Amino acid sequence: MKTNRFLKSTTILMIAAIAVVSSCNDEERITLKDTQDITEEALTDSYFQDMDDMAGVAVQADAATAGGRVASGARSITVQDDRFNCSGIVISIEPDAASTQEVPKGKITVDFGTTGCTDVRGNVRTGKLIFTYNGRRFIPGSTVVTTSENYTINSVKLEGTRTLTNVSGSTADAPRFNIKLQNGKATFVDGTTATRTSDITTQWVRATSPVNDKLLIEQSSTASGTTRGGRTYAVSLLAALEFKRACGMAVTGIKKYVIDGDKEITINYGDGTCDKSVTITVNGVTRNLQVN
Numbered sequence: 001m002k003t004n005r006f007l008k009s010t011t012i013l014m015i016a017a018i019a020v021v022s023s024c025n026d027e028e029r030i031t032l033k034d035t036q037d038i039t040e041e042a043l044t045d046s047y048f049q050d051m052d053d054m055a056g057v058a059v060q061a062d063a064a065t066a067g068g069r070v071a072s073g074a075r076s077i078t079v080q081d082d083r084f085n086c087s088g089i090v091i092s093i094e095p096d097a098a099s100t101q102e103v104p105k106g107k108i109t110v111d112f113g114t115t116g117c118t119d120v121r122g123n124v125r126t127g128k129l130i131f132t133y134n135g136r137r138f139i140p141g142s143t144v145v146t147t148s149e150n151y152t153i154n155s156v157k158l159e160g161t162r163t164l165t166n167v168s169g170s171t172a173d174a175p176r177f178n179i180k181l182q183n184g185k186a187t188f189v190d191g192t193t194a195t196r197t198s199d200i201t202t203q204w205v206r207a208t209s210p211v212n213d214k215l216l217i218e219q220s221s222t223a224s225g226t227t228r229g230g231r232t233y234a235v236s237l238l239a240a241l242e243f244k245r246a247c248g249m250a251v252t253g254i255k256k257y258v259i260d261g262d263k264e265i266t267i268n269y270g271d272g273t274c275d276k277s278v279t280i281t282v283n284g285v286t287r288n289l290q291v292n
Contacts, residue, residue, distance in 0.1 A: 030265060030282055037227045038257055038265070041235065044186045044196060045223065047153050050083075050123075052164055052179055055131040055144045057081050058091065058108050077108070083125070084110065086117035107132045112151075127151035135166070138175050142166045160184035160196070167201065176203045181223075188228060198223035210245065217241040217253070234258045238266065247274035 030038070061079040074094045084091060089112055096105035108131040116124040127150035135142030146162040160183045170176040184196035200221040205214040223235040234257070241253030250269040257265040268279040277290050 030280075033229065033231075034259060034263070034265065037229065037231060037233060037259060040194060040227060041196075041223075041225075041233060041257075044156075044184075044194060045198070047156060047158060047186070048160075048162060048181060048184065048196070048198075050153065051129060051146050051148075051158070051162055052144075052177075054081070054083060054110070054129065055108075055133075055146050055164065056137060058084075058110065058131055059133050059137055059144060083117075083119045083123075085119075086112070088113050088115070089117055103135050105134045123153055124155070125151070125153050127157075138166065138170070138172045140166050140168050140170045155189045157187040158185070159187075172206075174203055174205045176201065184225065192228040194225060194228050196223060196225035213245050215243040215245075217243075231260050233260075241269065242272070244274060247276075249276065 058077075058079050061077060061081075074092055076090065076092050079091055089110070091108065091110050094107045094109075096107075099105040110129045110131075112125045112127060112129075114126055116126050118124045128148060129151055130147045130149070132145045132147075133143070137144070142165070144164045146164070148158055148160075151158055160181055162184075163180045163182075165178045165180075167176045167178050178201045179198070181196060181198040184198070186194045186196070188194075198221075200223070201218040202221075203216040203218070205216065207213050217237065217240060219237045219240045221237055224233065226232055236256050238254035238256050239252070241250045241255065243250050251274055252269055252272045254266055254268045259265070264283065266281045268281070270277055270279075277288065279286060279288050281287075
């Protein structure tokens with residue numbers, strides 16, 4: 001089974017790129033506060049995306065082990081993924097009474113416990129994630145709703161309702177998903193909080209070899225919220241983003257941030273070449289940067 005692991009590269013890119021831009025004049029630069037806010041937004045987004053990926057892996061794992069049968073009653077399942085590979089973790093499924101082979105329905109609860117489950121990348125998770133699914137993952141109209149109970153990743157507590165819907169025009173080879181986050185909230189170790197809502201549509205173009213997979217984030221995708229420091233932000237795309245697994249960061253597309261309603265920052269990811277170069281524009285001043 002293939003999984004969609006195009007995550008976490010955006011945050012690394014932000015940190016590397018912004019450090020260079022901060023050396024410009026005040027009116028042309030990203031300030032330290034901007035740096036913190038944009039990096040925080042990218043990090044929080046990657047954590048919520050991680051939920052989507054785990055939901056898909058868990059739902060698909062049950063579909064594979066059920067063998068086409070309609071199971072009844074709660075039971076435990078095993079998911080072959082390093083994020084779930086900890087002693088003491090409990091993964092249980094409760095099929096809905098109305099579940100059928102054609103339209104499976106139910107709830108999967110992943111309990112990471114309180115001591116922390118560490119994956120191979122060093123991410124530590126505690127608490128519970130609840131995935132309520134309706135329909136087969138790669139069939140248009142199917143949904144997975146993710147909620148949490150005291151769930152943390154790397155000591156950041158995440159809350160909110162995340163609804164993933166397989167949208168029209170989706171196929172098994174190139175599934176399209178709309179992901180809406182409502183009432184998103186991240187609480188950090190020091191007690192500060194950030195809020196977030198988002199409406200993102202993605203297409204996962206699956207190749208024969210997973211290393212050649214692509215992830216497209218459609219231009220209509222948006223996000224907004226407030227930072228830990230109380231500033232507002234809005235994120236939109238001036239051009240759709242394309243990620244290649246082998247590159248580890250977007251290779252095309254333009255992402256725009258608007259901070260406190262007036263400061264505009266754009267990142268242009270290039271022409272499709274995996275060259276680790278980007279163009280950043282701040283208030284009309286452009287810099288070309290190489291991200292190592």
